[in-house]
Amino acid sequence: MNVVNFRDLGLIDYAAAWELQRAVHEQRACARTRDTLIFCEHPPVITMGKSGKGANLLVAAAELARRGIEYFEVERGGDLTFHGPGQLIGYPIFKLARLREVQGFVRKMEESIVRALAAFGVRGERRTDHPGVFVCGAKIASIGAAVRRGVTFHGFALDVCTDPLYYRLINPCGMADVSITTLAVQAHADVVVDSVKPHLRDALQDVFQIELRDVVASATDVARCDDGAAIPA
Numbered sequence: 701m702n703v704v705n706f707r708d709l710g711l712i713d714y715a716a717a718w719e720l721q722r723a724v725h726e727q728r729a730c731a732r733t734r735d736t737l738i739f740c741e742h743p744p745v746i747t748m749g750k751s752g753k754g755a756n757l758l759v760a761a762a763e764l765a766r767r768g769i770e771y772f773e774v775e776r777g778g779d780l781t782f783h784g785p786g787q788l789i790g791y792p793i794f795k796l797a798r799l800r801e802v803q804g805f806v807r808k809m810e811e812s813i814v815r816a817l818a819a820f821g822v823r824g825e826r827r828t829d830h831p832g833v834f835v836c837g838a839k840i841a842s843i844g845a846a847v848r849r850g851v852t853f854h855g856f857a858l859d860v861c862t863d864p865l866y867y868r869l870i871n872p873c874g875m876a877d878v879s880i881t882t883l884a885v886q887a888h889a890d891v892v893v894d895s896v897k898p899h900l901r902d903a904l905q906d907v908f909q910i911e912l913r914d915v916v917a918s919a920t921d922v923a924r925c926d927d928g929a930a931i932p933a
Contacts, residue, residue: 702735704794706912708897709740714770714783717742717791721853724793729849737904737912738791739897742783745770746870749778749844756780756871764869776854778831778844779874786861786882788893788900794852794908802847806831808907809856813841815903816858816896820887832873833858838881842873858900860884860893 709717717740727733746757746769756779764771783789796805807826813833814824817840824833824840833841841858861884872880884891905912
């Protein structure tokens with residue numbers, strides 16, 4: 701079973717997490733570190749994917765600034781999405797054996813989320829025409845990945861107890877006719893991000909057939925492989 705580094709960053713600014721992703725991605729592409737999975741939350745931020753359309757941002761940049769919401773244009777696929785407190789974000793930085801495995805990689809992320817939702821009695825669904833996970837037609841998880849040099853980054857965002865008012869600022873993923881829901885709403889319970897993490901972690905291990913190994917070092921610290929070679933944690 702493949703050993704994968706696991707980091708839970710907690711609440712972290714988007715820019716800092718993005719920088720860390722790119723640093724780990726570079727190290728993985730050069731075979732200087734293992735596959736890595738990052739869990740985190742972000743303060744309110746809207747990101748635009750490489751195929752996004754400006755018309756899907758429903759307010760002016762000045763209004764985002766007034767509300768304290770950051771904005772970034774990034775290299776993942778897809779359109780606009782929102783990240784904020786109450787949302788469990790996963791960034792898998794995995795080396796793919798072949799480029800054609802990208803679709804299967806996305807399906808595995810979806811399946812992992814579906815299994816985690818089931819632990820709370822919620823039935824997640826997938827659509828053939830759009831990545832992500834839905835509940836009764838409403839979107840509960842978004843997926844937007846990038847692949848460079850055969851290594852994935854960016855990933856998924858599961859709305860656990862996110863404030864739905866933020867989604868009025870955008871057409872999420874460019875889907876003006878699809879509503880957003882949360883796990884707390886669907887489970888009729890006070891579900892929080894920390895209570896979902898172990899279920900999603902277990903599901904990801906089962907679906908991807910990996911062993912997640914906790915890394916507690918900071919981004920600049922060095923861990924050592926079994927063979928003694930120094931690699932970034």
